[in-house]
Amino acid sequence: MLNIRLFSGSSNVLLTEKIGERIGIKLSEAILNKFSNNETSVQIKESVRGKDVFILQSGYIGVNNHLMELLIMINACKNASSARITAVLPYMPYSRQSKKDNNRVPITAKLVADLLHIAGANHIITMDLHASQIQGFFNVPVDNLLSEPCHISWIKKNISKWEEITIFSLSVSSAERVANMANTIKVRFGLIYVERKEASEQIIVIGDVVSRTAVIFLDIIDNCDLVISSVKRLMEVGASGVYVIATHGMLSERLMKEVDDSIITKLVVTNTICQEKYVKQSDKITCLDVSVIFAEAIRRIHYGESVSCLYNNLLA
Template identity: 45%
Template sequence: MRRTCIFGGRSHPELTDFICEKLGRKPDKVELRKFANGETSVEIKTSVRDQDVFIVQSGSNKTNDDVMELLIMIAACKGGSSKSVTAIMPYFPYSRQSKKKSHRGAITARMIANLMHVAGVNHVITIDLHASQMQGFFKCPVDNLVAEPLLARWIRSTVQNWREGVVVSKNPGGTKRVTSLADALKLSFGIVTTDRRRPNMGQSMYNSLETTITLVGNVRRRPVFIVDDIIDKAGSWIAAAETVVKRGGATKVYCMATHGLFGGDCLREMDECEEIDAIVVTNAFPIPEEKRKGIRKLVILDVSTLLAESIRRNHHGESISQLFMHHD
């Protein structure tokens, strides 16, 4: 692609390399440093004058640093007379704070969108926003891509009896996401509702939450795909898995999400849960090597092809509708 620059922040350099590899090029040079007092310094080492600039910066375990780094990179490129600046944010930071949770709370996701507008962003590409209405926070176009076709392809190619499966939501708020995948695969769907109050992880999630869990849908002697957008804490996932197996009689359980945040010991706890057969996520959010070590059930799907194609189509002014479609 002519007249383009692709820069990567420090949040997910591996994904930046994968995207550039798919586009047949190398990332352009940028120097990212930190001063002794913790301030972020950015210096663009390539001319961006009249170029379409794409900055790859996902959220990571250092969210605040990632956000500041992205804002400074956007401002630096605008100051360098770039034609346009597109932020590639596979996981959008603060996306779970898209509404007031208390009378004096802040809508932090909207504030991040405003900061990006002030920095000078022209376009945002992300994957599976926690709430799709967040696109309205921005004053520029937002492409909210979906990982659903990736997950569907994995199910078709890996699970032998997938046609007998049931797609399950572990909370009422995720039903739209679940019914979309179920419709694409022509499967039935169900819902597991659980009380938010969790005991400590030392107790069996099934026994301690049995009175507060409701399973809607028939999963007996069927594989179950529990789907959500984010895996952060293990509690609700383990509770849902134990419910569909012990109460519903499911044969296998696959926990699937776009963003594997895996806070604390979440990944290890899910890996040790006997009722869970596989944990399927994408590499939209970086999972540290030390966290993956010794984990047997983790499957990571690559979103770099999806993002690379969205960059190519945006640069050439082509439609991205094809990226939302399911291909066998």
């Protein structure tokens, strides 16, 4: 793969290195610095003229710095005559701001899409977008990869009698996707619904969970209040144990303490966001490596092969 260049921003170097190892290339060198006034400085240290460039940058802590860093790296490669520039966003920043749900509220995900295009990105790779309509915000092709193969593999290897579990969605908006996942491995599907009346709220469980292991699936976790309340409710109605699986784990000291003090059996996240610090702090946290999915997607895009077909092998 002599015509490819893989760069990493500062947000998730470990994931980029794993992707590089899987496709058999070294990370290309770029110097990332800050000026005294905190402006971002980027220098691409090797030729990218006529090359197929992939730049990986996620974002959680310091998201605005990471986004600006990515935009400058893309623009630097564009000005250096790259043949194509693909922005690899394992977690797309501002993806939860994808609709106008109040007066005078911006659709910030659309703004981010415009900025990436203006900077010079010709292609976008991301994973488990919070809302599928975000793909329509871009004027360039978007590959929204699925973490589903990694989650299914973990469930089959780590949950005893996994054939008898019930997978729950925490929202109506994600119900179709979670139902498809349940259908893929032929297990039962359920929905957890929060009914709010004036100052009170009631958690309603729809689905068979008595004497079964429940798995709550969601794309992003950064606040455990609803999750822990849902776990308690599932146990009250007869669940034998509850696992929580999320693609993008926005872990923090507060969230870690809430998980450790809760009756959650296990919280499973992926390394779309760097989790190294927090995984070491708790036995209840497991981090899945999604580098195999990104590496295969990058290889297929570079050679002009179908990306959708990669799931046939991963789910086999």
